[in-house]
Amino acid sequence: MNFRNIQFNPSHLLSGLRPWLNLFIALWLLGSFGLGWLVNSFLILLGLLSITPVILFFGFRWWLQGNLVGGCCPVCGNEVTGLNNTQLQCNSCGEKLLIREKQIQRFSAEGTIDVEVTEVSYNSPEDS
Structure with a gap:
């Protein structure tokens, strides 16, 4: 194993965090300018969108168990x-x-009478 080819690049490590940091900074700036209601409504909407599939899943299971x-x-x-x-x-x-x-x-059409057939053994007097 050659250790000379291994390089440490800190910008590569932060590249995955950059979109999340930008979102955090934008939300912080909106909150500092008095637009906290906008941030709160966005977070409430995000929370509703994340909990709705869970509620739908358990509601469908409850309906399915009854039907x-x-x-x-x-x-x-x-x-x-x-x-x-x-x-x-x-x-x-x-x-x-x-x-x-x-x-x-x-399933039978309207007016159809469903009967069960039973076998009856009959011995005639001539057979005895």
Whole structure:
């Protein structure tokens, strides 16, 4: 390693700080001339712009926790997830589903009656 090529350049170190120093000096001068209200309003605006994304993030999470519904498809039993009061399609069987009042139901046209079929065994008297 050759130590002769290493040089110390203080102007290179301060080049990254120069924009921040200029901003600080400008704000200090505005405050000293009685324009402190301008500096305060700028800082308040900067604070609001920095806190707004945080508030929006937590607000969206709160809304999502109240409206995200998960359950099983009533046709095939596959796990499905969707938003409350929306329609979706099961990824496994392709059945159209409706999420209403945090319940997953089959989507059917108005006036359709949904029935469940049960198998009944019948032994005729002739079979015995």
